[in-house]
Amino acid sequence: FFLTALTLLGQQFxxxxxxxxxxxxxxxxLKDTLYSSDSQDFWTRGENQFVRIGxxxxxxxxxxxxxxxxxxxxxxxxxxRSEFADVLDANKWLLHNVKEFRVNGEQSSExxxxxxxxxxxxxxxxxxxxxxxxxxxxxxxxxxxxxxxxLAGLRSQTYEFRLWQNLSRPLGLLAMCxxxxxFVVGSVRTRAAGTRxxx
Numbered sequence: 001f002f003l004t005a006l007t008l009l010g011q012q013f014x015x016x017x018x019x020x021x022x023x024x025x026x027x028x029x030l031k032d033t034l035y036s037s038d039s040q041d042f043w044t045r046g047e048n049q050f051v052r053i054g055x056x057x058x059x060x061x062x063x064x065x066x067x068x069x070x071x072x073x074x075x076x077x078x079x080x081r082s083e084f085a086d087v088l089d090a091n092k093w094l095l096h097n098v099k100e101f102r103v104n105g106e107q108s109s110e111x112x113x114x115x116x117x118x119x120x121x122x123x124x125x126x127x128x129x130x131x132x133x134x135x136x137x138x139x140x141x142x143x144x145x146x147x148x149x150x151l152a153g154l155r156s157q158t159y160e161f162r163l164w165q166n167l168s169r170p171l172g173l174l175a176m177c178x179x180x181x182x183f184v185v186g187s188v189r190t191r192a193a194g195t196r197x198x199x
Contacts (some may be wrong), residue, residue: 004170012138017086027129046121058145093118096109
């Protein structure tokens with residue numbers, strides 16, 4: 001029971017904390033990127049775009065997003081603000097509840113979208129430092145993220161499989177400890193060797 005509790009505590013607290021520290025170390029090595037887990041702000045730039053991500057819900061859902069598009073003269077020509085985004089793949093994000101501000105000289109216009117696809121320029125290393133891998137999520141984060149994916153109509157099989165795998169690991173450990181009891185409890189003389197081998 002002690003080993004089972006220790007495994008659950010490790011999955012819930014120790015592993016996510018250590019993975020977050022590793023992610024912070026990786027992000028410090030990234031070019032044109034500023035990220036701190038203390039402030040939660042993630043800043044990065046592409047050729048003509050700046051992106052700010054204010055929060056990572058469940059360490060997997062970019063939230064409070066601002067995307068600035070810069071003209072060749074260095075002036076802001078377009079700003080996109082989104083409540084959160086679904087990362088469809090490495091180069092495609094689906095922004096939700098979007099406000100678009102266009103600046104043309106001294107004039108500006110504003111539009112709103114329920115959904116808006118954005119072609120991401122973030123590299124794989126930047127995504128790895130931003131989005132926690134499935135192994136790094138705690139049990140509660142995995143459960144909440146599976147629920148979110150199902151509600152959003154996105155594929156959740158990978159995360160659902162890992163959730164059940166993580167839940168079954170402590171139970172498997174407990175079962176193995178019980179199976180080992182016949183070898184350590186009781187005297188060797190009380191049972192025949194064949195019986196003990198069968199156990």
